Amino acid sequence: MPLPRFDRLPAERREHILGVARRHFAEHGAEGASYNKIIEAAGVSKTAAYHYFDGREDLLTAVLDGVLVRLLDALGPWEPASDEEDFAARFAAGSAALAAHLGGHPEDLALADTAIGRTADGPWLDWFGALVADGRRLGLVRTDVDASLMVAATAAVVRAADAWALARMATGTDPGDTPGQLWALLRGLWGAAPTGQEPRHAL
Template sequence: MSPLPRFHRLPAERRSAILAAARAQFAAHGPEAASYNKIIEAARISKTAAYQYFDGREDLLAAVLDDVLERLLGVLGPWTPAAGEKEFWAQLEAGTAALAAHLDSHPDDLALADPAARRAAGAAAWTGWYETLVRDGQRLGVIRTDIEPPLLAAATAAVLRAADTWALAALRDGGSPDTGQVWRLLRGLWTSTD
């Protein structure tokens, strides 16, 4: 699912405005409960135009979640090879802190981060980021090498998705999750028991 070609021909500002209005509605009412008619009204487009841009509500939701994921990956940035173990952990912690700060200041992204991450579980950009992280950690000796990188990247992604769900719940409740637990969990996953 993706927007129809006519949506991509709109000026960038108009596309962004439509996605922002839809994001606000999906965040406020939930991905399952948000009304397509209210989204169309908030985006200030006619129902006819909406169906020229999207096949329907689910298509629009997919576009919004893809946009949220793109925004989150933009905040996270690409994984760059670290010079050593300290830099590896510092980069991972800095990325996590940047994401937490973004989510704290963008409540719509916070509300939709979990469904966007679930949708992205198989997305190339998302899985590619994890594989790059794992390969760099293996190169540095931070991450075990007795498990093939794609399997370890998938396990790492699963652990971080679970950690994200836990941390997002804490953030939504106004708390501050103890990220030290996540680092201990990852170190356990990444350390060989042999």
């Protein structure tokens, strides 16, 4: 996380530095971007930079945390569904909103899988926790598997499908029927297979 002095900068200045860093990490990769080139492009001296961040990894973490916040904002909170059809519709709506955000924000698109992959717990898994709990309430998700394992497995399946689709989107390749394939994978994982309408436009 940024050091306290960074948080005391004006919001516009903080966003400028993080925006420059995000562009560099998106273009050169989380492991390939140069810390010195980032701070130079942001107009920050080396001395000042080490008052703001402990180093490159600290800056990368701040950037990826921002990406994750925007992904969750696009998804929106999981709201309890009224029935099976509503459950599928809510999942589709969240996935469509996420896909739309990524389609319009190429830097977030480039860093999305890295941001998700660095999250062992926290808000990202909380979203899937709410999803699985709601699915169990409706009888759509099996209950013979530990809840935390089911949440982790569901998040992993979605991440795998997202990474596949994101890689294709990044190269301009049509990801095809990702929604149908993802829904089929989740139905198999959950066991108590939903029979309602499959989501459309999911990532």
